[in-house]
Amino acid sequence: LLRSKINCCPGLFLQPEKQMRYMKKTKYIRLVLITALLSSCNRAAYHQGTGETAQTNDSTCIFGQDSCSSVFNFDLWYYAFRPFLDYFSIFYPPPLYGGSLVISRSGVLRRGFGRASVKVSS
């Protein structure tokens, strides 16, 4: 079972459990996405208050093992924080019927998840 402790994280337990418990992290924490991207996101997000749609030059595609995130070659901030209706009008036609779903030329339906408009934090 994945829920069994025996099978979990074999690589980690080359070190004694006692050493893992308290942090004493490696000297250098490598974050390939966060520090480069989201700090930039944050600076850009400040512009939300002024109504400007500032962009950065960051892309989630630039990192080695990441297969690609910015499928439209948009930067992450623009993808994540562009005002919804603005975003909606570019990528999708208006809804075809009563619900909120939209349908593309390929017949794929979208906007069926994410009806909640609040953050998830718990």
Next chain:
Amino acid sequence: MERISITARDNWQEIVEIQGFGYHTPDVLYWDETAYYSFGPEEIDGIEKATGELWEMCLDAVQHVIDKHLYPDFHIPEQFAGYIERSWTEDYPALYGRFDLAYNQGQLKLLEFNADTPTSLFEAGIIQWLWLQDFNKEMDQFNSIHERLVGHWRFLIDHLRSHTIHFTCLKQTLEDLTNLEYIRDCAIQAGLDTKLVFLDDIGWNPEIKVFVDLENLPIKSIFKLYPWEWLIGDEFGPNLLSDKNESLWIEPAWKMILSNKAILPVLWKLFPDHPHLLPAYICQQEMNQYVKKPLLSREGSNVEIVVNGIRIQATGGEYGMEGFIYQEYFPLPDFDQNYPVIGSWVIGQYPAGIGIRESRNLITDNFSRFIPHLIRG
């Protein structure tokens, strides 16, 4: 456990922003380094041990709910019972959870378990560690969150349905996105290929009955920062049952049981008088002091504290239609009217570290502040 007041770093906002922490002051101060909590090693041992015990008890509780078919108590739609049970019996992988614990006068009590979409992971795993490097490099912290995340993703590689795993959350929320991107970061470091697709961009191909991303490629394994109760209630919710790929959603559907407050009465029934549990019931019992909690509320919404028949504190919100549980009131420790809750992380199957949120109220809500901690030498 002690609370020590200190002076914040001069340019702390700039420091944490460079580290990728953009929601340190969303409306009011959230990251607060004008104090820290100090623990003795034996206290940390106790928190770690309690977290491990609680996790094992939770797994037993899931089995019990499934065996007894208690879904109505959890307000879980009957049509999803089989879906949940398949995710359990086929052992769909889970990544993490956060127990919220009250620690007062040597007693450690479970308040609730954020098993599905816990946040504050990034500040607990990274930001408070980097704070400690500036504050005192010689001190330690109960925090192996980062290493555990990378390690557990590495372990899960062979248990996913695809080498590429999608990551999804809502648009327009920096806090959710940061937590999601941090988890994705760890997955990348573990050797996985990843793709980000926001929730409303997830597609459904009705001809072949599969979920697809923005490139119309099938989604077979996906990490979501979005609660199960919202997912199944959305327009695509029923499609989860007919998905031909039987996509792996992480956290798995069986976390619907653990993330529901109705798990608290189940735990109390299975493990009565356990030192880390509080009496909890689906129906109100003869308790002099209790906390009334909605089954699905988030960030302390719609919670009431009643002492001797008097409501001493209550919060508003949109929850409660789904029902309530009643848990014996256990006061949080009072540090000059700062009331801390310990968020104790389990990653994979192991306790992995803590993050502390502190509130000015007895109910920890979305105005609470994250306070770093250290272990006394």
